[in-house]
Amino acid sequence: MGTTTMLVQCNCFDDVDVHANSVIGWQQTYDQLGAGHAHTTLKHLTAERFQIFRETFDKRIVQIGAAPAGRLCLAMPVCSSEPSVFQGKPLTGESVTVLHGGQEFFVQSPGGIDLLCVAVDIASLETFASREFSSADLCQLSRITRLDLEPAMIHRMRKHLERLIDNALVGEALSEAELEEQVLEFMLVLLDSALEWSVGRSANSTVSTYLVKQSQELALANQDEPPSVLDLCKHLNVSRSTLQRSFLSVTGLRPVEYLRALRLNIARRRLRSTETEQLTVARVASDLGFSHLGHFSGAYRTLFGETPSQTPRAR
Template sequence: MLAQCLVFYDVAQHAEALQGWRQTYDQLGRGRVCTRLAQLSTPHVQVFREAINIRVAQCGSAPSGRFSLALSLASAGQSVSLLRGRQEFFVQTCTDSDLIVVSVDEQYLQLLSSQGSSLCSRACGASSLNLPPEYQAVLGRQLNALIQSGNCGMALTEKHAEEQALECILEVLERAVEHTRERGIDHAVSSYLVRRSQELALDCQQAPLTVLDICRHLRVSRRTLQRSFQQVAGVRPVEYLRAIRLNAVRRRLQQTAPTELSVAHAAVDQGFFHLGHFASYYKALFGECPSHTRRAA
């Protein structure tokens, strides 16, 4: 088992000290470089933490036959990067970057855990894993403690180190799958609320529903409805529902002749009773006045 803590004043030397990684580090930031590398390596597992005080361009490929996860300790909330064996990477670090990486032999992972094999397969093809920020902080502390225990003369066997690293990998994959599933469910609920809101708005054309009216119909809070619209459509509910009604007016104008239906009647039929406001909304959305919309012959 290899356990070491190193300091470098050259990024190329730092890159060469990382066992199993074929990579090149190029200094981008101005000034004197100072890097710190703490690593723990066994035949099946590698965990290291690297801190670099200036911006660096990193390019290379991950170790062959390894499943690797990289977590930024300097930028809380970022997704956890995932690399498969020999996968190429190109990263530009920020000033004062602080990264922790755990790399496990894929065959070892599959041999010890059928669950790990299944989770790895589900993660295959992804470049990052979304995890709650609070869990990322916990993960960072766990991996850092593992590195420190190997470098502080504590009685840490290879087997114990590998088991701890394996547990971290499995928990990360489990949390990522669970978090992705929860986000998917949340998005499905949001999509449903937006669709039902649209249906309600179109069903009540002559007396447009307010946001609070829709909340009462759907039995959700105003905050929930607003969050759903922001997630699905990127706009507030009132803006979205107004746009739906404006589109309905536009379709009617395009499908009818001026002699059949006036602009004013089309607007009122969709609940726009203040024609000045209606004309402003219409022009802002479609880039033309309602009277300039092409009508049927």
């Protein structure tokens, strides 16, 4: 896609062609068919290996183009007065359309459209998908063009992507690496759910306990740069779903929740055992790998019922 730094923007247009040319990395043409002055909006978060964007139109349009090379792209409607037609099939709230790198697409919207799209580097996704899926399933995924999922799951995932964009627009974005991890996990969760891999995938208690223990040791050994869930999967050579099930069965929490709580408890102990002049809240957060002080404070308050500054310090 040709980008080397993360770009976050929200733009409004009165010309659908200008709008089409503003979606970074996409070769496409938008034609307006509905009469009247067009009003469109484009919100996008674009990085080197992933992209999330939401586009809205208040007129009937036709979109023709091709997905970026080397990307796997998912498209889902946020809301629409009438279902649009994507690749000849209705685009509804119960389905997600899949576009593979370089694949041509054709979208017709009978009225206004509000569409959310996410694209990831296929090589990065395949690295983790190879531990998640069998060769047969990977072959199936390489040809799939539509994911039919529970509406509740699509709604939940869509809201998550919307929050990532909106937080970035107000200057509260996670780091590019953290965002990429979340987008990759998003893709893996949807693909995993679409394939309905629910039979025969539960790890036994001994293996689950071992994986949790090893993950905890890795996290404690790298407190300043805590490993991501995908890092842990790579180091332990297990799939994301196996690791997640192990944590849920042993701790009752997802890996990211448990390991974050672990670091927050370390932070609390450090605050309680030091004087304010000796160690600041910002320094504690930074030492434990929390890159955003606001996110640290919010998570700390949620877990302990008080902000870090309200925690009693040593005297």
